[in-house]
Amino acid sequence: MDHILQSSVMPQSDAASARFDRVAREFGPRLSRLTASYVDEPADRDDLLQEILLALWRALPTFRGESSERTFVYRVAMNRARTFRSRRYRRAEVPVSAELRDPVQPPDAIVSDRDERDHLTRAVRALPASLRDVALPYLEDLSIAEIAALLGITENNVRVRLARARQQLRTLLYRES
């Protein structure tokens, strides 16, 4: 991906282009995972990733270092993902897929990493927006303080939402007795 990004000529200044290239390179895989947790269809995911990259390209020149760059990138990406979802779907929440509603095997029975990963992605996507907004950055190793800054809520509120997200993820992933 490096050579593709480096060969791109941006209409912004060289410094701004280089900065965008670096950010896209560094955060590309994370942004790709983020799109999968907001929309299901591969075509929608491609569209969303494109929208996020465009939003970053426009927003990066406004970044003045008030937060960490990582927080800023996540803010832009999640804000864009929210508006994308509300524009694309008439309802705020996408229904939980039938596959997830079916009885799911206990953790030990998950046959492969890929199965577990796919189940997890679908489960995160099925979370209510307020819980997904905390679960997603937490899965990406952001600290509780960073998530609070990202969403503009208190750290306590983040902890509460994370506890709820965990409960719901467990319910969605495993059929607990």
Next chain:
Amino acid sequence: MTETTDWTRWRGSWQTRGPTPEELTTAVTRFHRAKRRAGILLAIEWAIVGLAVVFPVMAMRHAANAAEAALGIGAIVIVLGVAGFRARNRRAERHALGTSGREFEDAVRSLRQAELRFVRFLWLVLGVEGVFAAAWWYGGMKVHHSPLSAIAVGMLWLPLLIVAITLGWSIRLRNTATREISASSLQTRTPGDTDTETMI
């Protein structure tokens, strides 16, 4: 399983997911194409604004009376107002993108409400414009008493077409704004969202 074990396990699984090199290449190609398209659309939009200002200015040089001149000035003011509104909204949204989820939600809601107010104003203007144009055309045809030339027919239908396009665009803007306002109120809060429950 404990809280920590769950999140650690899920993180391990989550972070193994990544796009393939082909997917990344496609994403970058699509981004560059979209960026070019956005640039072209912006240039076209400003060219239309430029033309929409230049035409009335040229026409005003041959204005028959003060009323026609006032009409031209009114058209220029409206065109510049619409262009300014769109540019201001775009800038505000760009700045809001880098703010926290809650600030962004507030900013977007406020922008969409401004759009709804703008649409209502636009409908008022289009209604008045329609009434004025209908009287103008009816009176004009009675005065001329003769079949209209091709240019005159064009002059008759072009404003109608512009009014229809503007109406269609404003309806779309209103629908999008309404949808985003109703969606944003559900996005970041869940019932009973407090700081004081069980925490991790």
